[in-house]
Amino acid sequence: MKSEELFNRAKELIPGGVSSPVRAIRPYPFYTQRAKGAKICTVDGTELTDYCMGYGPLILGHAHPDVLDAISGQARDGWLYGTPVALEIGLAGLICGDHPSIDMCRFVSSGSEATMSAIRLARGYTGKKKIIKIEGGFHGAHDAVLIRAGSGATTLGIPDSAGVLPELAAQTGQAAFNDAEAIESLLSGDNDVAAVIMEPVMGNIGPILPEDGYLEEVRKITREHDVLLIFDEVITGYRLGIGGAQKYYNVIPDLTTLGKICGGGLPIGIFGGRREIMDMISPSGPVYQAGTFSGNPLSLSAGISQIRCLHENPGIYNRLSEQTRMIGEGIGERGNGSFVSIGSMFKFFFRDSPPGDYFRAKESDTEAFGRFWRKMLEKGIFLPPSQFETNFLSAAHTESDIEQLISAYVSCL
Numbered sequence: 001m002k003s004e005e006l007f008n009r010a011k012e013l014i015p016g017g018v019s020s021p022v023r024a025i026r027p028y029p030f031y032t033q034r035a036k037g038a039k040i041c042t043v044d045g046t047e048l049t050d051y052c053m054g055y056g057p058l059i060l061g062h063a064h065p066d067v068l069d070a071i072s073g074q075a076r077d078g079w080l081y082g083t084p085v086a087l088e089i090g091l092a093g094l095i096c097g098d099h100p101s102i103d104m105c106r107f108v109s110s111g112s113e114a115t116m117s118a119i120r121l122a123r124g125y126t127g128k129k130k131i132i133k134i135e136g137g138f139h140g141a142h143d144a145v146l147i148r149a150g151s152g153a154t155t156l157g158i159p160d161s162a163g164v165l166p167e168l169a170a171q172t173g174q175a176a177f178n179d180a181e182a183i184e185s186l187l188s189g190d191n192d193v194a195a196v197i198m199e200p201v202m203g204n205i206g207p208i209l210p211e212d213g214y215l216e217e218v219r220k221i222t223r224e225h226d227v228l229l230i231f232d233e234v235i236t237g238y239r240l241g242i243g244g245a246q247k248y249y250n251v252i253p254d255l256t257t258l259g260k261i262c263g264g265g266l267p268i269g270i271f272g273g274r275r276e277i278m279d280m281i282s283p284s285g286p287v288y289q290a291g292t293f294s295g296n297p298l299s300l301s302a303g304i305s306q307i308r309c310l311h312e313n314p315g316i317y318n319r320l321s322e323q324t325r326m327i328g329e330g331i332g333e334r335g336n337g338s339f340v341s342i343g344s345m346f347k348f349f350f351r352d353s354p355p356g357d358y359f360r361a362k363e364s365d366t367e368a369f370g371r372f373w374r375k376m377l378e379k380g381i382f383l384p385p386s387q388f389e390t391n392f393l394s395a396a397h398t399e400s401d402i403e404q405l406i407s408a409y410v411s412c413l
């Protein structure tokens with residue numbers, strides 16, 4: 001069946017036809033047959049160069065041979081035991097060794113689960129109720145964080161989804177990104193805040209980069225108010241380099257959440273931090289947390305293999321940054337928008353200058369983005385189908401892919 005027929009059938013069986021809303025491209029999304037390296041082949045027989053890369057996890061590209069060997073080797077020995085496996089120690093050793101903030105970590109099955117657990121842990125550890133998140137920050141699709149601001153720089157939470165209790169949303173305060181004073185004023189007016197959770201580089205509405213000194217200031221303020229700082233590095237972990245944003249910016253949070261790249265493209269979430277905080281997690285402490293698929297051997301094997309490969313080829317990061325720099329240079333100054341990049345994350349915003357926060361990002365011309373996105377697809381380029389999703393490079397993208405991308409941008413913008 002072709003993509004259009006498949007989607008029509010899917011809409012009868014699956015709400016909106018998709019398993020995650022961003023995939024519901026209009027009038028219908030393409031269905032993927034297979035993928036290798038930087039290329040995706042659709043069921044309609046089209047080959048596309050992929051700059052979505054599974055929304056971030058695939059930093060080595062699709063079906064990387066080392067990761068494939070790790071997965072298939074493990075699969076032959078079984079893929080779920082319900083017992084501890086040595087692989088847990090292997091991946092935990094890498095994660096703790098690479099992240100200055102992490103003495104201990106626990107494995108879960110998604111980034112959403114990681115942030116949910118980290119928030120519960122922060123509440124359990126501090127005995128305080130509220131959290132503060134950044135407007136437009138995305139930490140997965142669970143109730144405590146599925147909240148954006150109504151308006152203004154700092155407001156009380158308003159649910160972003162039907163079904164989120166307003167009573168719960170009221171426990172989540174909001175501050176604009178790059179506005180440390182907003183956090184200071186929320187914290188000085190309220191001593192019932194357990195944690196501030198933030199993406200150090202906003203990856204789900206951008207990238208939006210932290211201004212100089214912002215993360216340091218947030219670190220200082222949270223410490224002064226005895227509030228835990230949670231860096232959600234589900235995207236930035238192993239993306240901005242080994243050690244993620246905390247190493248890149250040298251700002252050390254109390255808790256860190258990871259996912260995406262750490263599972264080599266299989267489902268994973270990880271949360272970790274200082275030993276005395278992590279010791280609160282059951283069974284060593286009173287904060288309950290559990291999962292049938294947590295620490296499953298396939299995700300662990302794939303994650304270890306991908307992270308080892310990054311360790312063995314640290315030049316990947318410089319090469320990727322150089323490529324995004326070339327893309328920015330190739331696109332050049334444009335009247336209709338602005339290019340933002342960091343490491344291997346990049347985006348062209350349809351607004352006059354790079355946004356510093358959610359509200360400025362939201363001013364982008366999303367209709368112009370939609371037209372541009374479709375033209376790029378016709379040129380064989382698959383970008384994430386939203387103005388607010390980051391584009392990702394992988395080690396599998398070649399010089400000629402980058403040249404093709406630049407010329408497509410130049411002709412479609």
Ligand SMILES: *Cc1c(COP(=O)(O)O)cnc(C)c1O
Nearest residue numbers: 110111112138139140232234235
């Ligand atoms: C993707 C993402 C999540 C959610 O991870 P899932 O594995 O999709 O549940 C959480 N936080 C950030 C910053 C993310 O980018």
